Amino acid sequence: MFLLFLLIVGLFSPSKSDELQILLDLKSQLEKSNTSVFSSWTSRNSVCNFTGVVCNSNGLVKEINLPQQQLVGVLPFHSICGLQSLERMDFGKNSLHGILTDDLKNCTRLQVLDLGCNFFSGEVPELSLLRNLSFLNLNNSGFSGKFPWKSLENLTKLGFLSLGDNPFDSSPFPEEILKLHRLFWLYLTNSSITGKIPGGIENLTQLENLELSDNQLSGEIPLEIVKLKKLWQLEVYNNSLTGKIPVGFGNLTSLVNFDASQNRLEGDLSELRFLNNLASLHLFENQFSGEIPQEFGDFKNLVKLSLYTNKLTGSVPQKIGSWADFNYIDVSENFLTGQIPPDMCKNGKMTDLLLLQNKFTGNIPDSYSNCKSLTRLRVNNNSLSGVVPSGIWSLPNLSIIDLTTNQFEGSVTVDIGNAKSLAQLFLSDNLFSGELPYTISHASSLVSIQLSSNRFSGPIPSDICRLKKLNSLNLNENMFSGSIPDSIGSCVSLSNINFAQNLLSGEIPDSFGSLPSLNSLNISTNRLSGEIPVSLSHLKLSLLDLSNNYLVGPVPDSLNIPAFRDGFAGNPGLCIRNDENSQRCLSSSGKSHHIVRKFLWCFVAAILVLLISLAYYLIVKLKQSNLESPLKQNSWRMKSFRVLSFTEREITDAIKPENFIGRGGSGNVYKVVLANGKELAVKHIWPSKSTDQKSYRSSSAMITSRTFRSREYEAEVATLSAVRHVNVVKLYSSITSEDSNLLVYEYLPNGSLWDRLHTCHKIKMGWEVRYAIAVGAAKGLEYLHHGCDRPVVHRDVKSSNILLDEEWKPRIADFGLAKIVQAADGGDWTHVIAGTHGYIAPEYGYTYKVNEKSDVYSFGVVLMELVTGNKPIEAKFGENKDIVNWVSSKMRSEEGLVDVVDSTISEDQKADAFNVLRIAIRCTARNPAHRPSMRMVVQMLEEAEPCLLTNIVVDKEGVRSANSKA
Incomplete structure (x- = not known):
């Protein structure tokens, strides 16, 4: 009988051979992974010796631990759950995809399930049968749709629950979670939670970590939250919370990290004065008022304090940061007074001292002169005074010194040459005096020097152009004297020079003409003499001011x-x-020149007779040619934004069918070759035939326009002409008439990214080239969104609007045009449908009030083009499907995302391409709030840099990479 029992048990118990086969099946599903973790997974070994596998005392698989192993593929849950003793399944931080099937419900012994940071898709299935789960992590795993909150009621053993950073359907705070009394960790950040934080949160008395940030929560922080005495971290940033910090909040004495920034909270901070274990406090961008509690100065663990953009008054506690390894303080944009606390860098760990736009008084304490860890010092727009401690000028890690608009005095000391990391030196609007030390040219990282409105004197350092990265040099409104150094011509990166209102003398250096990047030159109101160098004609300037000097001779x-x-x-x-309106150039030999002039007039009169006859003939011919020309022969008005080497006639004469090279969202584009060989691209904006509103439909947009001569249009073009970035196409001038408008751009010889990826002009591009194009284009968009005085929303980002120069570096083109045209119409440009099918963000379906996040979506599509080689819309995607849907469907298929990567990309680079595809997926999130900013996109792309940096080479096979270097 006993033997029969053993036989029955054996029949229904999993054998070790069955478990071996299950794990080998798992290995086969993940065989495309770039990892060596499966080298021990062979039939010759016991499963208990497999890397990442733990067995129980019976030799059966108890745990599979394979986090961060670069795994790619689809998990076979139906077979994995055949491991009937499996208690732990950890596949976190890999590149797994597919859907989470109902087979998971058979893993009834599971206590730990970690699938976080992967690329799964679809909805999370019913979880109610996993009653033994104590740890569930699905954070940033790609799941979407409606989450089965109801099933959480049965998971009463849960202590750790992390579901954040997934695009779930919006829902109120799930009441089911309030029944999980064992929870000590709850992470629901960025998971589309709406409504109010329920008072029932008090039931979760074991909570140590509560993160509800990046949602759409509103209302007040509930009073009941003060009962969560074990909380050491509370994060609710980037919501729409209102009201005050609850009374009794000071009872949360275990709190170490508190972040409620970017809400609408108000009131004072008095409840926080009891939280003496705080290490990190972030409350920036709210409406708090009152004083910073003096008790903060006694917090012995406080290392991070960020309270900027509030309405705080009073002084900063003088003992703040003097106990721990204080890291940074940012209390900018408040109404704070008093002096700068002296001991925040006492332990030598402080990196950021940011106090700008307040009412601080006194001086910078001497203690900061030895703060070698400091990277940013910004105290601009205060009422600070005194002499800057000399050691500050030479701090080795300082990247920015911004002391603008205070009352500092004294001089810049010679040890500034030791500031090897200093990129930005902003000292304008102070009382600094003395000579600018020659050693400033040794601060080799300097990009921008702004010394305007001080009392600096003496010569401009002759070797200042040793600063090869120097882009902007503003020394205006000082007392600099002597001549402008001729060596200025070696400042190859300079784009802005302002020496106005000084005491400079001598001649304008001819070497100015050697500055290839110079865009703005202002040396007005000095004592300069001599003639204007002809070499200035070589520059491409948008501003030239030589006024109020002693210059003589003709203007070139x-x-x-x-x-x-x-x-x-x-x-x-x-x-x-x-x-006729200015002083005319006359020769000194009056009489003889007068005779010559009379002769010339007679000669001109004779010539006029011939010209009139010729003009009549040409008019007849022009009438005939106008039948084929897209332009009418009208008077033209040219507005230049850089120094030009052409006239409007050269441009208008070239607008003819044989020079047509393409069609943009608002007009045709022509290639113009000047007499000097320079090539330009000219866009002929489609004309408005009357002052009545008229619509034009193009492949890119529905654009509504009136006449382009409006002041609003001119102002908008002027704004765009001020855009200066290496990855944004250059606009040279606009040429307008009564019925036409021309925009003159630089010509990019390698066409558009669309041409090189999708048309008969496509070429084979290595991954490094595609990656470089992605980063360059991202930086161009980042500049438009974050680097301009006001954000420029492109609204038609696509591969055909990313142009490539002779070195395959990208330029963003055709930006903001729909906005320009609509501005001329006087309407709200955000209400115009603009964009191209396949690139348009889904929010267009329910609102026209789009912002920068719409550009992010479109750029995500461009990244998908670069990775996959596919167009945004292709027949193989299926009806009413685009590349975003296609990539998502591939995530759910057996083929896997690895098959999505363009087959022309080499195998050893597909992992790098896949990393960029991950970024593209984030950019194309359906909810705009879930998309990163372009600044974050650039950061992520830079972190995804290929392992080898290479040079770009063009040969018969296309664009490839060569000369690899580690």
């Missing part, structure tokens, strides 16, 4: 344009040729 013809006319005023000795 190429500089004699309306945009620069005021920049020559106040120089009595200057003359302008052929200008």
Whole structure:
């Protein structure tokens, strides 16, 4: 009888051979992974010797622990759950995809399930049968749709629950969670939770960590939260919470990290004065008022304090940061007074001292002169005074010194040459004096020097152009004297020079003409003499101001344009040729020249007769040619934004069918080759035929316009012309008439990214080239969103609007045009449907009030093009499907995402391409709030840099990479 019992048990018990086969099946599903973790998973070994596998005392599989192993593939849950003793399944932080099937319900012994940080898709299935779960992590795993909150009621053993960073359907705070009394960790950040935080949160008395950030929570922080005495971390940032910090909040004395930033909270901070275990406090971008509690100065663990953009008053506690390894303080944009606390860098760990836009007084304490860990010092826009401690100028890790708009005095000391990390030196609007030390040229990382409105004197350091990264040099409104160093011509990166209102003398250096990047030159109101160097004609300037000096002689013809006319005023000795309204250039040999002039007039009169006859003939011919030309022969008005080497006639004459090269969202594009060989691209904006509103439909947008001569249009073009970034196409000028408008851009010889990926002009591109294009284009968009005075929303980001120069570096083109046209119409441009099918963000379906996140979505589509080689819309995707849907469906298929990568990308680089695809998926999240900013996209792309940096080479096979270096 006993033997029969053993036989029956054996029949229904899993054998070790069965478990071996299950694990080998798992290995086969993940065989495309770039990992060596499965090298021990062979039939010759016991499963208990498999890497990542733990067995129980009976030799059966108890745990599978394979986190962060670069796994790619689909998990076979139906077979894994055949491991009937399995208690732990950890596949977190890999690249797994597919759907979470109902087979998971057979893993009834599971206590730990970690699938976080993967690329699963679809909905999370019913979980109610997993009653033994104590740990459930699905954070950032890709699941979407409606989450089965109801099933959590049965998981009463749960202590750890992390479901955040998934695009679930919106739902109120799930009441089912309030029944999980064992929870000590609850992470629901960025999971589409709406409504109020329920008072029933008090039931979760074991909670140590509560994170509800990046949702749509509203209302007040519930009073009941003060009963969670074990909380050491509470994060509710980036919601719409209102009201005050609850009374009794000070009872949460275990709290170490508290972040309620980016809400609408108000009131004072008095309840926080009892939280003496706080290490990190972030309450920025709220509406708090009152004083910072003095008790903060006694908090011995406080290392991070960020309270910027509130309405706080009073002083910062003077003992703050003097106990622990204080890291940073940012209390900018408040109404704080008093002095800077002296001991925040006492332990030498402080990185950021940010106090800008307050009312601080006194000086910078001497204690910071030895704060070698400091990377940012920004105390601008206060009432600080005194001499800056000399050691501050030479701090080795400091990247920015911003002391603008205070009352500092004294000089910049010679040890500034030791500041090897200093990139930005902003000292404008103070009382600094003395000479600028020559050693400043040793601070090799300097990009921008702003010293305006001080009392600096003496010469400009002659070797300042040793600063090869220097982009902006503003020394205006000081007392600098002597001549401008001729060596200035070696400042190859300079784009902005402002030496106005000083005591500079001598001649304008001819070497100015050697500055390839110079865009703005202002040396007005000095004592400069001599003639204007002809070499300035070589520059591509948007601003030139030489006024109020002692310059003489003729203004070079190429500089004699309306945009620069005021920049020559106040120089009595200057003359302008052929200008009735300005002093005309006359020779000193009067009489003989007068005779010559009379002869010339007679000669001109004779020539006029011939010209009139010729003109009549040409008019007849032009009428005939106008039948084929897209332009009418009208008077033209040209507005230049850089120094030009062409006239409007050269441009308008070239707008003809044989020069047509493409069609953009608002007009045709023509290639113009000037007489000097320079190539330009000219966009002929489709004309408005009347002052009545008229619609034009293109492949890119529905654009509504009136005449383009409106002041709003001119102002908008001027705004776009001020955009200066290496990854944004250059706009040289606009040329307008009564019925047409031309925009003159730089010409990019390698066409668009669309051409190189999808048309008959496509070429084979290695991954490094595609990656470099992605990063460059992202940086261009980042500049438009974050680097301009006001954000520029492109609204038609696509691969055909990413142009490539001769070195395959990308330029964002055609940006903001729909906005420009709509602005001319006087309407709200955000209410115009713009964009291209396949790139348009889904929020267009329910609102026209789009923002930068719509550009992020479109850029995510471009990233998918680069990784997959597919167009945004293709027949193989299926009816009413685009590349975003297709990639999502592939995540649910057996093929796996690895098969989505373009087959022309080499096998050893597909993992790098896959990392960029992960970023693309984040960019194309359906909810705009879940998409990263372009600044974050750039950061993520830089972190996804390929293992090898290479140079780009073009050969018969296309664009590839060569000369690899580690």
